[in-house]
Amino acid sequence: MIVADQKDITEIIAMTEGYRNILVIGCDTCVTVCLAGGAKEVAILASGLRLAAKASGRQVEVHETSIERQCEKEFVDALHSAVKGQDLLISTGCGIGVQTIAEQFPQIPVVPALNTKMLGLPERQGVWVERCQACGQCILDKTGGICPISRCSKSLLNGPCGGSQNGKCEINKDIDCGWHLIYERLKALGRLACLEEIMPAKNWSTSRDGGPRKVIREDMCL
Numbered sequence: 678m679i680v681a682d683q684k685d686i687t688e689i690i691a692m693t694e695g696y697r698n699i700l701v702i703g704c705d706t707c708v709t710v711c712l713a714g715g716a717k718e719v720a721i722l723a724s725g726l727r728l729a730a731k732a733s734g735r736q737v738e739v740h741e742t743s744i745e746r747q748c749e750k751e752f753v754d755a756l757h758s759a760v761k762g763q764d765l766l767i768s769t770g771c772g773i774g775v776q777t778i779a780e781q782f783p784q785i786p787v788v789p790a791l792n793t794k795m796l797g798l799p800e801r802q803g804v805w806v807e808r809c810q811a812c813g814q815c816i817l818d819k820t821g822g823i824c825p826i827s828r829c830s831k832s833l834l835n836g837p838c839g840g841s842q843n844g845k846c847e848i849n850k851d852i853d854c855g856w857h858l859i860y861e862r863l864k865a866l867g868r869l870a871c872l873e874e875i876m877p878a879k880n881w882s883t884s885r886d887g888g889p890r891k892v893i894r895e896d897m898c899l
């Protein structure tokens with residue numbers, strides 16, 4: 678899922694300067710799971726903004742709402758009546774949510790309350806870890822189901838590098854070496870021979886290097 682965390686409240690307050698009618702919009706999917714932008718966080722943020730406005734003597738109305746998914750126009754459409762009369766929309770969705778709202782309501786400024794971080798896994802309560810960088814050409818079949826793009830600090834396709842020590846990455850001894858994990862997994866699977874195959878340079882044009890990407894399913898297009 679997409680993992681994000683909330684910006685510092687002072688940064689969000691600064692974004693509201695000069696606006697009187699503000700709507701904080703939550704997203705009930707990924708950012709709710711990572712405790713960053715669901716209905717509960719929207720309520721806390723809206724209260725914080727009201728208190729900050731009161732403390733600075735500003736006349737501000739802060740409203741709040743939440744939709745199922747900010748990343749889909751069909752759900753964002755449901756905001757029409759809520760955004761009416763608002764000067765500023767604060768999205769607690771991921772970057773896709775902010776941009777979807779901005780596209781649907783071009784006449785009203787939209788600002789992000791979150792920093793969108795990664796495609797991650799909830800490892801345990803309160804901890805999310807990066808597991809995929811959406812490179813566009815998945816190679817997990819060659820690496821025992823462990824992603825070297827996101828789990829090796831250098832995104833090496835052939836590893837480990839010379840810095841791996843005792844299973845830990847040279848950039849931080851608290852980080853598992855991604856390639857050590859891959860070795861252990863392939864060993865357990867009896868597939869260590871996979872490591873003898875030199876992976877050629879990756880075609881990064883399927884990743885961000887190729888510019889904005891698009892997925893088209895002709896069979897689904899109307």
Ligand code: SF4
Nearest residue numbers: 809810812815816824
């Ligand atoms: S190889 Fe690419 S698509 Fe597959 S998990 Fe890693 S980053 Fe994601």
Ligand code: SF4
Nearest residue numbers: 829838846847854855
């Ligand atoms: S120590 Fe392991 S994870 Fe760190 S950069 Fe080298 S191969 Fe990658």
